[in-house]
Amino acid sequence: MFITLEGVDGAGKSSHLGWLETWFKARGRRVRMTREPGGTPVGEKLRELVLHEAMHAETEALIMFAARREHIEQVIRPALADGEVVISDRFTDASFAYQCGGRGLPEARLAELENWVHADLQPDITLLFDLAPEIAALRMATTRAPDRFEREKSDFHNRVRAAYLRRAEQFPGRIRVIDGSCELDQVRRQLATVLESLA
Ligand code: TYD
Numbered sequence: 001m002f003i004t005l006e007g008v009d010g011a012g013k014s015s016h017l018g019w020l021e022t023w024f025k026a027r028g029r030r031v032r033m034t035r036e037p038g039g040t041p042v043g044e045k046l047r048e049l050v051l052h053e054a055m056h057a058e059t060e061a062l063i064m065f066a067a068r069r070e071h072i073e074q075v076i077r078p079a080l081a082d083g084e085v086v087i088s089d090r091f092t093d094a095s096f097a098y099q100c101g102g103r104g105l106p107e108a109r110l111a112e113l114e115n116w117v118h119a120d121l122q123p124d125i126t127l128l129f130d131l132a133p134e135i136a137a138l139r140m141a142t143t144r145a146p147d148r149f150e151r152e153k154s155d156f157h158n159r160v161r162a163a164y165l166r167r168a169e170q171f172p173g174r175i176r177v178i179d180g181s182c183e184l185d186q187v188r189r190q191l192a193t194v195l196e197s198l199a
């Protein structure tokens with residue numbers, strides 16, 4: 001099973017990664033936790049670049065997919081073949097949300113890259129943590145130094161959120177929207193409902 005987590009920066013997905021891992025392990029599954037951009041030695045170097053160096057929006061998109069190409073080959077496919085549950089903190093929906101929604105690249109361009117890099121692979125389920133970017137920004141303000149994406153203006157994050165929600169409408173079977181505005185235990189309850197529906 002291939003599971004991805006998505007959402008605007010600060011929507012809370014990171015707080016639930018460990019909980020998700022434990023949920024599957026408690027049910028006897030082996031779990032592979034990973035992330036994008038990153039997840040491999042090459043991917044982590046590309047992550048450093050793309051999170052901190054200014055660059056053209058298309059360069060950014062190409063780097064995301066270059067890192068993804070490596071990630072799929074080195075981590076995702078082998079782990080799935082081995083029967084593991086793969087949980088990735090972000091995947092291609094993030095490229096549609098950030099590079100198309102946020103930066104304004106045409107979706108057709110990204111669809112070409114998606115088709116090139118993983119025509120025959122999609123997550124089985126995507127948990128989309130949805131939260132107003134203004135609230136997400138408040139939550140993040142005290143926790144860490146912002147990267148290039150987190151420093152973008154609120155317009156950018158509103159476009160990212162809208163693009164994610166459009167994806168959820170487009171793929172209602174795969175993408176489950178989690179209301180990230182509630183308390184932690186209520187978010188967990190929503191997650192448990194989704195996970196139980198998979199079993
Ligand atoms: P994020 O999961 O937010 O890392 P952290 O929690 O450590 O800050 O991911 C880093 C950023 O990368 C995030 O702002 C979204 C961006 N991103 C894209 O713009 N496109 C992509 O395809 C991916 C995978 C991530």
